[in-house]
Amino acid sequence: MVYDNMNEKPNDQLISAYIQENVREIKRISTGHINQSFFIKGDNTYIIQALNKKLFLEHQDSLISNYLCYRSACEKYNTDNSDDYEFPVWLKDNEDRYFHCDINGNIWRMYRYIPSDDAEYKNVDIYEIGRGLWKLHFILKSCAGIKSIRTVSHLHDLSYYYKEYLYQNEKTVKRISDIDKVIKNNIDKYIKIKVPDGSIIHGDAKMSNMIIREGRVAGFIDLDTIMAGSLYDDIADCVRSCCMDNEGNMINHSFDSFIKGYEDASGSGFTQDSMNLIINNIEKNRFMLGLRYYIDYLSGRDYFSEEYPGQTLNKATKLLLS
Template identity: 25%
Template sequence: MSSVDTALALVASRFRLEGEVQSITPYGDGHINVTYLISTTKRRYILQRMNTDVFPDTKSLMRNIELVTAFLKARGKETLDIIRSDDGGTYIDNETGAWRVYAFIEHTISYNLVPNASVFRDAGAAFGDFQNELALFDASQLTETIAHFHDTPHRFLDFKAAVEKDELGRAASCRSEIDFYDAHADVYPVIMDGLKDGSLPLRVTHNDTKLNNILMDATTHKARAVIDLDTIMPGSMLFDFGDSIRFGASTALEDERDLDKVHFSTELFRAYAEGFVGQLRQSITEREAQLLPLSARMMTLECGMRFLADYLSGDTYFATDYPEHNLVRCRTQIKLVQEMEASEAPMNAIVEAVMASGPTSTAEHGEGGAR
């Protein structure tokens, strides 16, 4: 184990791992937590240093994950497997941070871009099934890990504060982007107002439903497990649907510099809606269905203004590789919103057709659902 970083090796030694540690290497491309892959003589694990600036209540965060994964396991679902620390806890705290370990889910892949409509349809079914399973879970047990996470009006207030403060003097270089978000202020309250007045039901939601938070089987490409449960909280199913579309129905990565490559795909929107609504057909309300297209725009607007607010504030939240990284991300989101707005009529027609159709069958599309 001489080649393993000493500090990381000490962290790993605090968990009940099988076998002798052979390597600990950086893994993945997440924005928030720092992730490593542990390889031992027996198996592999995921080691993460949690971002306690973003998630200051580590105890409640891990309790949420422990409750939800135990519930899903009891229902026969494949999910994250928390590896206990040497004292039986779900994480450790030391001078280098708060750390946790999950068993590595072997023979899986994840996608940063949708490879085809069938995979995206299966992803929609996976997140729809995830919500279905958790409909039986007592949401009152969960702690809100990030206050106002998908509260778009509150995010807009944060954005306006960042513009006003303009810590690094960057606002002058992105005035058109700032104006874009100001011009959309009238739509920001729609979902939150619906939750407040009861016209939208409160559900247990994942709240970060990017395509790469689903592990697909490496052979069948069917969904196996929903991961990254840090933001699981009560909310609207529109948060989950909209964020999936924001990420998955784009033809480019969210930090693509060449905006000519960034487009919104109505066909991918259709595929995801078929999978997602197909799983929730018995419980989705008429108002939720009506707002599915708007939710895609809303989550894209919200994410973009968060990227821009972070850029204006000195890149303190999202990990960046270069000074304009968050501004580039913001611009891809603006391009997607513009194309979604131009596609409003076909998006509405797609939802109407999906709602009018029967349950989506796996045989019809040649792809299985989540298992």
């Protein structure tokens, strides 16, 4: 059995609670900010995740309820449309539970790995990304049971993050004056931007959470953030991941392709007011993400994992100052 260099890793006792296979390799997945994830290679391939207890310890029942609702909606969509839309299939442990608590108090979940044709998303048609996001939103319309459940209460809540920033701002000496100035000069403008809510959304609809098959979006993963919210926030998250360059500047032809894909899939176009709100909300969400990275830097909480020291501050600087 091969392990990569990790402090926390799933052991044989944990894995055997879910599967009875000859496990040949366990490898940590470096991407993802919320849960700690690993590839498990045995007779088949799986993903096993240690849940972020700060976010989800008190919401395990809600996560299960949301998952079952989403799985049911996907199954119905596939039946009604003769489609094979992909979704994670959670496994139950040897005590018939989706979540397994190990001897150290860590909470784990395992599901079958769903391969993607283009893991690095280098050859994806942005038009198809727009179509794929609309399909997800169409499926989520039938998940009415999720409306009352919000597992991450502050996601997309700029007022919440600004309060967190003010709290950190009072107690730290690590402040960056140029960033503080940008926040001060823009916070009121962005807080005033309001988007229609009440829809069911993914909550983190970035391209890396998509399953790509033959150039099209065949499904989504990382579903713990599914909640009642605004379609405009999902659109903003998606656009930021597929229509912006490394400096955070919009690539106009990619944005146009994304919007056309979403409109064509839905069968209707956005009004000019809707387009203005989409663009304003993209700017707001970019500002909010930069603020979150900056808060992480100020607090030292490490909510966002770093591939190298200082990456969190670098991301905050790029998003807020460029």
